[in-house]
Amino acid sequence: MLRVDGISKTFFAGTVNEKLALNNVSLEMRPGDFITVIGGNGAGKSTLMNSIAGVFKIDRGKIYIDDVDVTDMPEHERAAYIGRVFQDPMLGTASGMMVEENLAMAARRGQKLQLRWGFRDDEFAEFKEKLAKLDLGLEDRLKSRMGTLSGGQRQAITLLMATLRKPKLLLLDEHTAALDPKTAEKVLALTRRVVEENGLTTLMITHNMRDALRFGNRLLMLNDGEILLDIQGGEKAKTTIHDLLDAFEHSGKEVSDRMALG
Numbered sequence: 001m002l003r004v005d006g007i008s009k010t011f012f013a014g015t016v017n018e019k020l021a022l023n024n025v026s027l028e029m030r031p032g033d034f035i036t037v038i039g040g041n042g043a044g045k046s047t048l049m050n051s052i053a054g055v056f057k058i059d060r061g062k063i064y065i066d067d068v069d070v071t072d073m074p075e076h077e078r079a080a081y082i083g084r085v086f087q088d089p090m091l092g093t094a095s096g097m098m099v100e101e102n103l104a105m106a107a108r109r110g111q112k113l114q115l116r117w118g119f120r121d122d123e124f125a126e127f128k129e130k131l132a133k134l135d136l137g138l139e140d141r142l143k144s145r146m147g148t149l150s151g152g153q154r155q156a157i158t159l160l161m162a163t164l165r166k167p168k169l170l171l172l173d174e175h176t177a178a179l180d181p182k183t184a185e186k187v188l189a190l191t192r193r194v195v196e197e198n199g200l201t202t203l204m205i206t207h208n209m210r211d212a213l214r215f216g217n218r219l220l221m222l223n224d225g226e227i228l229l230d231i232q233g234g235e236k237a238k239t240t241i242h243d244l245l246d247a248f249e250h251s252g253k254e255v256s257d258r259m260a261l262g
């Protein structure tokens with residue numbers, strides 16, 4: 001489904017700030033894989049995700065989505081395959097536009113922009129039903145501006161928008177890190193439901209080892225731009241936070257409290 005083949009990325013090459021952020025990383029995801037990604041600060045997690053999304057050019061290697069070589073495909077074209085939710089609830093939606101307009105735009109992702117798309121009443125009924133399912137009281141806020149919603153409400157809608165037109169790949173970059181624990185839990189539960197209901201192939205970065213173990217069928221630990229640990233299925237189910245801390249310690253990194261417990 002996703003094939004990352006020996007990719008490398010160096011920032012500020014040839015300067016004193018040169019940083020090898022990804023070092024010959026390879027990864028193959030099967031359809032329906034839900035991979036959680038952990039690693040300390042600067043391990044390369046976001047760089048991996050940004051490379052896949054096409055935010056910048058990689059230095060070496062190839063990236064394929066469903067056997068299509070997307071290595072040189074610009075980010076906006078790659079977006080047709082990818083749904084993304086960022087850490088910052090302000091990203092991913094248009095804050096000055098109404099909830100229903102944001103959803104209608106997401107429903108037209110990949111279509112040519114038109115002056116008047118002609119929104120249909122049945123679409124709004126569908127949005128209302130989907131919002132009601134989020135259980136955040138959003139079904140009556142279709143006409144509210146996105147900017148007036150809480151962070152949790154925005155992340156839930158961004159997740160809905162990212163998955164409205166079933167993407168080949170869902171990328172979640174610490175999408176609950178900026179939320180309070182109770183709201184984060186709600187958005188995570190929603191994430192699990194959306195991923196399961198749609199059988200989405202998902203890559204989720206988290207700072208929280210407990211979440212990395214609770215969610216998904218496979219876990220990657222990155223360190224210094226390399227994959228330090230790749231566990232899945234039964235092996236992942238048996239893995240404890242203690243095991244992860246051990247692996248982390250062997251990499252010579254200090255574990256922050258936030259990463260251990262979230």
Ligand SMILES: Nc1ncnc2c1ncn2[C@@H]1O[C@H](COP(=O)(O)OP(=O)(O)OP(=O)(O)O)[C@@H](O)[C@H]1O
Nearest residue numbers: 011012019021039040041042043044045046047048
């Ligand atoms: N756009 C960029 N320009 C310059 N350096 C960058 C850029 N993005 C990442 N880096 C550097 O690459 C390294 C890996 O960063 P990355 O953001 O991928 O780590 P991370 O694992 O996501 O860390 P964190 O948990 O702190 O977000 C870091 O040293 C970082 O400073």
